[in-house]
Amino acid sequence: MLTILLRFAGLGLVLVVALLIAVFVGDQGPWYFAWLVGTVMIVLIAVAGAILFDTQADGQDSKGEY
Amino acid sequence: MDIVSPWVVELSRFQFALTALYHFMFVPLTLGMVFILAAMETVYVVTGKQIYKDMTQFWGKLFGINFAIGVATGLTMEFEFGTNWSMYSRFFGDMFGTPLAIEGLMAFFMESTFVGLMFFGWDRLSKGAHLAVTYLVALGSNLSALWILVANASMNVPHGAHFDPETMRMTFDSFVAVVFNPDAQAKFVHTSVAGFVTASMFVMGISAFYLLRREHRSFAAHSFRIAALFGIMSTIAVITLGDVLGRLDYMHQPTKVAAMEGLWHTSKPPSEPWLLFAIPDDQKQTNYFEIGVPYVLTPLLTHTFDTPIEGIDELQEQAGPRIENGIKAVTALRRYGETRQQSDLDQFKLYEKDMGYGFLATRHAPNQDVSSITAEEVPNVVAKTKLDIFPNVFVTFWAFRIMVFLAMYFFIVFAMASYLSLKRQLEKYRFFLRMVMWSIPLPFIACEFGWITAEVGRQPWTVFEILPTFISSSTHGTGYMIFSLCGFLLLYSIFIAAELYLMFKYARLGPPSSDSATATQSSH
Numbered sequence: 135m136l137t138i139l140l141r142f143a144g145l146g147l148v149l150v151v152a153l154l155i156a157v158f159v160g161d162q163g164p165w166y167f168a169w170l171v172g173t174v175m176i177v178l179i180a181v182a183g184a185i186l187f188d189t190q191a192d193g194q195d196s197k198g199e200y
Numbered sequence: 201m202d203i204v205s206p207w208v209v210e211l212s213r214f215q216f217a218l219t220a221l222y223h224f225m226f227v228p229l230t231l232g233m234v235f236i237l238a239a240m241e242t243v244y245v246v247t248g249k250q251i252y253k254d255m256t257q258f259w260g261k262l263f264g265i266n267f268a269i270g271v272a273t274g275l276t277m278e279f280e281f282g283t284n285w286s287m288y289s290r291f292f293g294d295m296f297g298t299p300l301a302i303e304g305l306m307a308f309f310m311e312s313t314f315v316g317l318m319f320f321g322w323d324r325l326s327k328g329a330h331l332a333v334t335y336l337v338a339l340g341s342n343l344s345a346l347w348i349l350v351a352n353a354s355m356n357v358p359h360g361a362h363f364d365p366e367t368m369r370m371t372f373d374s375f376v377a378v379v380f381n382p383d384a385q386a387k388f389v390h391t392s393v394a395g396f397v398t399a400s401m402f403v404m405g406i407s408a409f410y411l412l413r414r415e416h417r418s419f420a421a422h423s424f425r426i427a428a429l430f431g432i433m434s435t436i437a438v439i440t441l442g443d444v445l446g447r448l449d450y451m452h453q454p455t456k457v458a459a460m461e462g463l464w465h466t467s468k469p470p471s472e473p474w475l476l477f478a479i480p481d482d483q484k485q486t487n488y489f490e491i492g493v494p495y496v497l498t499p500l501l502t503h504t505f506d507t508p509i510e511g512i513d514e515l516q517e518q519a520g521p522r523i524e525n526g527i528k529a530v531t532a533l534r535r536y537g538e539t540r541q542q543s544d545l546d547q548f549k550l551y552e553k554d555m556g557y558g559f560l561a562t563r564h565a566p567n568q569d570v571s572s573i574t575a576e577e578v579p580n581v582v583a584k585t586k587l588d589i590f591p592n593v594f595v596t597f598w599a600f601r602i603m604v605f606l607a608m609y610f611f612i613v614f615a616m617a618s619y620l621s622l623k624r625q626l627e628k629y630r631f632f633l634r635m636v637m638w639s640i641p642l643p644f645i646a647c648e649f650g651w652i653t654a655e656v657g658r659q660p661w662t663v664f665e666i667l668p669t670f671i672s673s674s675t676h677g678t679g680y681m682i683f684s685l686c687g688f689l690l691l692y693s694i695f696i697a698a699e700l701y702l703m704f705k706y707a708r709l710g711p712p713s714s715d716s717a718t719a720t721q722s723s724h
Binding site for chain 1: 235236238239240242243246247249252376379380382385386388389392393396411417418420421422424425426427428429430433434437441444618621622624625626627628
């Protein structure tokens with residue numbers, strides 16, 4: 135129970151820090167903020183594409199062609 | 201400030217351009233590749249599939265070769281500021297040295313420390329901890345670029361500093377203003393994301409090579425998918441930020457924009473064309489063989505349809521009064537240096553914002569001493585100095601166009617690559633795979649030409665409208681400059697040869713375990 139609470143508090147702290155960074159950097163340096171958000175988005179889209187690749191490979195339509 | 205031999209200045213410029221362009225062959229790949237590695241390792245941690253670990257380790261090896269040689273080429277450049285640009289370093293050292301020192305102390309050490317853990321920590325760290333290390337390397341690499349670009353932006357659009365007549369140096373007003381300089385922000389994002397594009401094409405090109413040879417097919421198709429999606433998103437971002445940078449240049453560096461667009465005369469909105477092709481003649485101040493798309497330039501730069509864009513002729517006319525005021529500022533500054541009279545300081549303060557134009561007039565002053573220009577000589581000196589205020593138009597115009605045309609090409613290639621990869625039809629279109637493979641060098645070329653646009657376009661200044669290039673260099677002899685230039689040329693060419701040899705060698709070898717069976721093999 136304590137571990138869960140500590141993890142919850144830790145995640146809450148990360149959230150607060152992220153919000154503070156978003157407010158400050160978004161206000162003072164909009165393009166720096168855009169880089170932070172954009173880079174995360176680019177990485178996540180690439181990751182999603184890879185996972186989709188595996189899903190396609192596991193599907194019936196795959197004939198070993200790429 | 202004494203005038204250095206024009207040969208020494210040109211050789212110093214050439215040497216710095218050469219070393220910077222060499223170094224910049226390595227930087228973009230490092231900036232982008234490490235985030236692609238982070239994406240691959242993220243999939244490995246999420247799915248537990250061995251192939252993604254193999255991918256991270258194989259592409260990580262190529263990243264490591266590039267990183268090691270790239271660092272070596274970057275180190276010499278930091279010393280070059282002191283050896284070849286000592287006047288600049290003295291004048292602008294506070295502004296330029298601070299971000300560079302932070303880069304060395306914070307970002308570079310962070311990057312280097314975690315690179316070690318990334319390469320040697322696979323068996324010593326948990327999956328999550330290793331992934332965190334990879335992200336820290338990615339952050340560190342890009343933070344290194346950030347501080348360099350903060351320093352560079354201070355030269356292009358000086359922010360958060362003022363000139364101190366007591367010390368004859370630029371002095372910090374606000375560190376926050378320097379870091380959050382809009383030019384630094386846009387430059388950092390544009391450069392970083394250009395690195396993402398470079399790395400995407402690199403991974404895609406080598407993967408296409410394997411697919412064409414029907415080797416490591418599953419490995420190559422997985423890598424291709426990640427790189428294609430990474431690349432298309434990055435290309436959209438790089439084009440967007442290119443527009444932002446163009447607009448910032450339009451607002452703060454009109455001479456650079458006029459040169460980029462080959463705009464000898466003020467534009468006529470809204471029909472002014474964006475030139476696809478022209479041969480600018482710097483001597484005659486005209487373009488030959490113009491081919492353009494009408495109604496594009498005005499909205500592209502001004503984001504309106506009715507705002508004229510100042511051409512070089514109008515900018516030269518506007519510079520006239522500034523050169524006159526600059527001559528008064530430099531004359532008062534020199535007098536103040538000798539007399540320390542408040543009246544001289546007041547006179548200097550009155551014209552301080554045009555001081556740089558006074559320095560620029562030095563070249564045409566009798567005995568190269570602005571304070572000795574008589575009232576009769578002023579119009580002649582102003583007329584000559586007006587011709588010096590803009591950069592080489594031919595180089596800036598074409599460097600910019602090559603970068604832009606290549607960016608458009610990348611958009612098409614990445615869009616097609618993403619579509620064909622998502623439809624699993626890559627191997628049907630072998631001509632496309634060949635095209636991708638042969639496109640590997642193109643993002644490097646685009647990055648180099650982007651850098652040339654930014655730095656040649658800044659001329660004739662090292663610090664825009666404050667310090668001219670011709671009084672920024674050290675007072676070396678030409679013999680020393682030629683000797684050191686040959687040394688750099690030889691050393692850096694060896695670095696490039698070593699990089700190419702190792703890259704080709706390890707890319708041809710391919711990943712160690714790479715048949716399609718590994719695609720579904722789990723490390724659990």
